[in-house]
Amino acid sequence: xxxxxxxxxxxxxxxxxxxxxxxxxxxxxxxxxxxxxxxxxxxxxxxxxxxxxxxxxxxxxxxxxxxxxxxxxxxxxxxxxxxxxxxxxxxxxxxxxxxxxxxxxxxxxxxxxxxxxxxxxxxxxxxxxxxxxxxxxxxxxxxxxxxxxxxxxxxxxxxxxxxxxxxxxxxxxxxxxxxxxxxxxxxxxxxxxxxxxxxxxxxxxxxxxxxxxxxxxxxxxxxxxxxxxxxxxxxxxxxxxxxxxxxxxxxxxxxxxxxxxxxxxxxxxxxxxxxxxxxxxxxxxxxxxxxxxxxxxxxxxxxxxxxxxxxxxxxxxxxxxxxxxxxxxxxxxxxxxxxxxxxxxxxxxxxxxxxxxxxxxxxxxxxxxxxxxxxxxxxxxxxxxxxxxxxxxxxxxxxxxxxxxxxxxxxxxxxxxx
Ligand code: AMP
Numbered sequence: 001x002x003x004x005x006x007x008x009x010x011x012x013x014x015x016x017x018x019x020x021x022x023x024x025x026x027x028x029x030x031x032x033x034x035x036x037x038x039x040x041x042x043x044x045x046x047x048x049x050x051x052x053x054x055x056x057x058x059x060x061x062x063x064x065x066x067x068x069x070x071x072x073x074x075x076x077x078x079x080x081x082x083x084x085x086x087x088x089x090x091x092x093x094x095x096x097x098x099x100x101x102x103x104x105x106x107x108x109x110x111x112x113x114x115x116x117x118x119x120x121x122x123x124x125x126x127x128x129x130x131x132x133x134x135x136x137x138x139x140x141x142x143x144x145x146x147x148x149x150x151x152x153x154x155x156x157x158x159x160x161x162x163x164x165x166x167x168x169x170x171x172x173x174x175x176x177x178x179x180x181x182x183x184x185x186x187x188x189x190x191x192x193x194x195x196x197x198x199x200x201x202x203x204x205x206x207x208x209x210x211x212x213x214x215x216x217x218x219x220x221x222x223x224x225x226x227x228x229x230x231x232x233x234x235x236x237x238x239x240x241x242x243x244x245x246x247x248x249x250x251x252x253x254x255x256x257x258x259x260x261x262x263x264x265x266x267x268x269x270x271x272x273x274x275x276x277x278x279x280x281x282x283x284x285x286x287x288x289x290x291x292x293x294x295x296x297x298x299x300x301x302x303x304x305x306x307x308x309x310x311x312x313x314x315x316x317x318x319x320x321x322x323x324x325x326x327x328x329x330x331x332x333x334x335x336x337x338x339x340x341x342x343x344x345x346x347x348x349x350x351x352x353x354x355x356x357x358x359x360x361x362x363x364x365x366x367x368x369x370x371x372x373x374x375x376x377x378x379x380x381x382x383x384x385x386x387x388x389x390x391x392x393x394x395x396x397x398x399x400x401x402x403x404x405x406x407x408x409x410x411x412x413x414x415x416x417x418x
């Protein structure tokens with residue numbers, strides 16, 4: 001067998017690539033309406049950018065990062081997510097010196113060594129946003145609304161917005177202690193990772209992919225009983241703003257998210273479907289109060305989310321939302337002899353300069369095979385030039401839909417097609 005792509009990666013060819021581009025273009029347009037500007041950062045970072053911020057005991061850091069030593073002996077990681085990398089750039093470029101809040105969006109590939117399954121890849125693309133600056137629960141609601149609206153604006157219907165508050169660090173420390181005690185009696189029956197998690201970070205047991213759905217997890221103490229008054233009030237305000245916006249959501253007390261940096265508000269949009277995508281998140285995000293301080297002693301809170309483009313594409317394909325994608329050629333030019341071919345080349349270039357998609361056959365002279373090509377390209381018009389047309393500066397134009405056929409001057413071709 002010849003060369004094969006790396007497991008968990010994909011090639012996007014033609015229409016598939018067009019779909020991915022369309023999704024990100026639409027998202028970028030919505031982001032601009034919400035006041036975001038684009039940021040492009042490298043796909044690799046120094047490993048420590050992710051280790052502390054994403055969390056030393058998270059699955060992402062312990063098992064999923066593509067980390068290697070470069071030729072200078074530095075530890076480099078292909079970014080597994082955007083938030084920590086954007087935070088690094090925000091700090092390094094001293095964006096905190098600017099007035100007001102900073103709203104940034106990014107799009108690009110992420111890398112995680114995850115178990116391959118439907119909708120889960122080792123290289124996948126995220127469209128993500130981050131907002132830095134002091135702002136209250138109204139911003140959280142606005143950002144959640146934005147994430148939800150991104151899906152809706154693309155036509156995706158079957159998703160549920162789940163929200164939760166995971167409180168501040170002190171609430172979570174108390175909760176961790178309670179979970180340690182609660183799981184202490186039964187941890188022997190859990191997976192090997194959970195056995196380590198009970199000491200390192202018991203919250204992780206709640207979103208373990210292996211032990212998911214177990215009674216003990218479902219009946220575990222709820223984080224909501226450990227939130228302090230400030231976090232409760234904050235979350236109530238977020239819900240109030242969402243209610244005001246008329247956005248449907250479900251409060252899911254088991255939603256803790258797989259990355260350590262979150263504080264208070266977290267949210268996900270979950271896929272409802274009759275296949276293996278059911279239950280997967282398409283959007284995930286939340287507030288992170290301490291990341292910038294922990295990384296660079298800058299006391300600015302952040303909030304953000306990321307949406308997976310491959311999952312969006314799968315959902316849109318399932319719901320037939322690409323069916324109107326018009327990829328057809330507008331004009332196919334046929335030259336029936338060597339000299340007429342030269343004319344078709346010139347005309348094709350004139351059409352393209354005017355933004356008209358024009359294609360031609362470079363080699364074949366036979367009408368039959370050129371008609372076949374035109375059919376394969378789904379051409380709306382076929383412009384035929386043989387000796388007679390060439391000598392009279394004319395073109396024989398056939399509308400493939402109505403079958404109407406006319407002869408017009410070559411100079412009028414653009415005007416006619418437009
Ligand atoms: P996360 O960064 O884990 O919060 O993920 C945010 C979003 O990225 C998810 O809701 C998915 O849409 C997407 N995503 C995360 N991991 C993968 C993956 N391995 N393959 C495809 N999409 C992913």
